[in-house]
Amino acid sequence: MPAGTSRTGARLRLAALLTPPLLWLGLAYLGxxxxxxxxxxxxxxxxTSDVVHIWNTDNFRTLLxxxxxxxxxxxxxxxxxxxxxxxxxxxxxxxxxxxxxxxxRWRRALFVAVLMPLWAGYLVKAYAWRVxxxxxxxxxxxxxxxxxxxxxxxxxxxxxxxxxxxxxxMILPVFAALERLxxxxxxxxxxxxAGAWRTLRLVVLPAVRPAxxxxxxxxxxxxxxxxxxxxxxxxxxxxLGNVIASQVTLDLPLAAALSAVPVVLVxxxxxxxxxxxxxxSL
Amino acid sequence: MRNTNVWKAAAAATVLLLAVxxxxxxxxxxxxxxxxGFRAPDVPMKKTLGKGEGQVNIIAWAGxxxxxxxxxxxxxxxxxxxxxxxxVNTKVAGTSDEMVSLMKTGQYDTVSASGxxxxxxxxxxxxxxxxxxxxxxxxxxxxxxxxxxxxxxxGQMYGIPHGRGANLLMYRTDKVKPAPDSWRAVxxxxxxxxxxxxxxxxxxxxxxxxxxxxxxxxQLGIKNPYALDQKQLDAAVAxxxxxxxxxxxxxxxxQKEVTAFKGGDSVIGTTWQVIANLTKAEKAPVKAVLxxxxxxxxxxxxxxxxxxxxxxxxxxxLDWIVSPKVNAQVAEYFxxxxxxxxxxxxxxxPKHCATYHADDESYYKRVxxxxxxxxQCLDGRTNVQCTDYAQWTRAWTEIKG
Numbered sequence: 001m002p003a004g005t006s007r008t009g010a011r012l013r014l015a016a017l018l019t020p021p022l023l024w025l026g027l028a029y030l031g032x033x034x035x036x037x038x039x040x041x042x043x044x045x046x047x048t049s050d051v052v053h054i055w056n057t058d059n060f061r062t063l064l065x066x067x068x069x070x071x072x073x074x075x076x077x078x079x080x081x082x083x084x085x086x087x088x089x090x091x092x093x094x095x096x097x098x099x100x101x102x103x104x105r106w107r108r109a110l111f112v113a114v115l116m117p118l119w120a121g122y123l124v125k126a127y128a129w130r131v132x133x134x135x136x137x138x139x140x141x142x143x144x145x146x147x148x149x150x151x152x153x154x155x156x157x158x159x160x161x162x163x164x165x166x167x168x169x170m171i172l173p174v175f176a177a178l179e180r181l182x183x184x185x186x187x188x189x190x191x192x193x194a195g196a197w198r199t200l201r202l203v204v205l206p207a208v209r210p211a212x213x214x215x216x217x218x219x220x221x222x223x224x225x226x227x228x229x230x231x232x233x234x235x236x237x238x239x240l241g242n243v244i245a246s247q248v249t250l251d252l253p254l255a256a257a258l259s260a261v262p263v264v265l266v267x268x269x270x271x272x273x274x275x276x277x278x279x280x281s282l
Numbered sequence: 283m284r285n286t287n288v289w290k291a292a293a294a295a296t297v298l299l300l301a302v303x304x305x306x307x308x309x310x311x312x313x314x315x316x317x318x319g320f321r322a323p324d325v326p327m328k329k330t331l332g333k334g335e336g337q338v339n340i341i342a343w344a345g346x347x348x349x350x351x352x353x354x355x356x357x358x359x360x361x362x363x364x365x366x367x368x369x370v371n372t373k374v375a376g377t378s379d380e381m382v383s384l385m386k387t388g389q390y391d392t393v394s395a396s397g398x399x400x401x402x403x404x405x406x407x408x409x410x411x412x413x414x415x416x417x418x419x420x421x422x423x424x425x426x427x428x429x430x431x432x433x434x435x436x437g438q439m440y441g442i443p444h445g446r447g448a449n450l451l452m453y454r455t456d457k458v459k460p461a462p463d464s465w466r467a468v469x470x471x472x473x474x475x476x477x478x479x480x481x482x483x484x485x486x487x488x489x490x491x492x493x494x495x496x497x498x499x500x501q502l503g504i505k506n507p508y509a510l511d512q513k514q515l516d517a518a519v520a521x522x523x524x525x526x527x528x529x530x531x532x533x534x535x536x537q538k539e540v541t542a543f544k545g546g547d548s549v550i551g552t553t554w555q556v557i558a559n560l561t562k563a564e565k566a567p568v569k570a571v572l573x574x575x576x577x578x579x580x581x582x583x584x585x586x587x588x589x590x591x592x593x594x595x596x597x598x599x600l601d602w603i604v605s606p607k608v609n610a611q612v613a614e615y616f617x618x619x620x621x622x623x624x625x626x627x628x629x630x631x632p633k634h635c636a637t638y639h640a641d642d643e644s645y646y647k648r649v650x651x652x653x654x655x656x657x658q659c660l661d662g663r664t665n666v667q668c669t670d671y672a673q674w675t676r677a678w679t680e681i682k683g
Binding site: 045046047068137 | 654
């Protein structure tokens, strides 16, 4: 082993390498969160909307006592859970097909198909859905011969579009997990007489559970914070993000207090997921 | 073990929130103890006009700063740029609240503020008094628009009047029959078009409900839709909550309303004349009417930012936008009454000023211009405290549920 000098040198280099990103994380990311939380304890002049720096906790009290915020929080939570479940249900068979059944060109084509929506702009996709879900849109036109009508603009449309937008974030980790799943495991299961369903339940699912949970972190937290999709296809629906967006112009401290809600929800969710062991492999 | 730490952190955060929620005495609302008189902060006024700075950043209502991109024949921005050398950067805002918050960024030189934004901008010191001597076209502005409570303080103008008009009721002529002539169509009769009714997405829309109640439920005693005591506000909120069930979507982005009416997703609701014109241009069968109850409306004023980076270009824009020809163009395009009396001679439709009652003050008694509700009742009542805009804002969140 060489003398201590080179080890110190390596340490210095490591420090130089890590300092900028850590500073970025600490100052820009956590710092802005701290400022946000701090401003939640201020108030506004009700006439000019100027922020008044008087320390008080009224905003949080409003949040906890006003039933409308509870309703909106529960609705937002429901949307995030629904989107996550839909994406998990869609991603499992899709990722399984890509990882275990399709091969070569097929798999590449599917991979591109899954990733392609990520290349298009978020707004473009949301507006495309607005056009499709409209009164004279594609969805209604397709359903009309069956005697059905589409969901129109509203909460179901918001869930649908959010599920579409975040699906790739669920498919990719599940695909990676399934690809790593050793073939002998599946063969052994079949040799021992397990049917497809039983193999799925006892062999595949436990193997992809961490990936499913990791994917769900994306779908859950992205849905919690979204407000544009709801604004575009959600009709009169109001989610946390919309309330924050509309309060930012009028009452910044209340908006800051409101944004603490999804932060707390995501922290709780992350803690739960971590407890389930999904983050160990990251 | 790491897991328990995370749980502790999460639990601590929750406890913090709860503790915060239960603590604190009720200091309620912000520091809003202004007495009778309105005092404007001391902001210096421009004394002389210098050379243009090469550009100007403006906040405008849709249709106020047209550069030909919507309609090649509607362009008064390029001629301005050519004449003054001031390049125009336009930011279209959808609501007065948006305008107020954009002005607070300090990145804009001038804004076409409605009456519910003007006083807020003056009070916060974001708008500067305007030297009308530097705006030659000011002399031709209708006397009825000069030195009004919403654009001046103690006789000092804080902007140049632009024009005024009413919020209208728009409907699809193929879907809504018979033709509506009352706001009843979006309140009691809204279930007829359940899921296809639209409304303006701003707390100020509460005044539309108050106006309707003013006519239909006189026992509530509403005299001014912007001066509502708690009981009157509750009545308006109840009406709007009932309406909410029939709303398809709210709008504050004018383009969103155009596409919604064009596609048939909205068939009836409140609008501006310019939106009706744009929707008609897209070949959708719509009509906009002024219902018999009268309407809420706006009287707009071009204001200059206190910290304007391009004040000379801003003054040039003020003078340009109220010059007879341009003011006539804007008024006809947006569908409003011009502020410049001379503009009435320049309109393509010679009857435009008559149609929009440009100098008919008695007509505008029926139109209730947007203004910011404050605790001190605007209708002169002193035995009761009125609800202020912060309360309206909370009520609006509650209405939308």
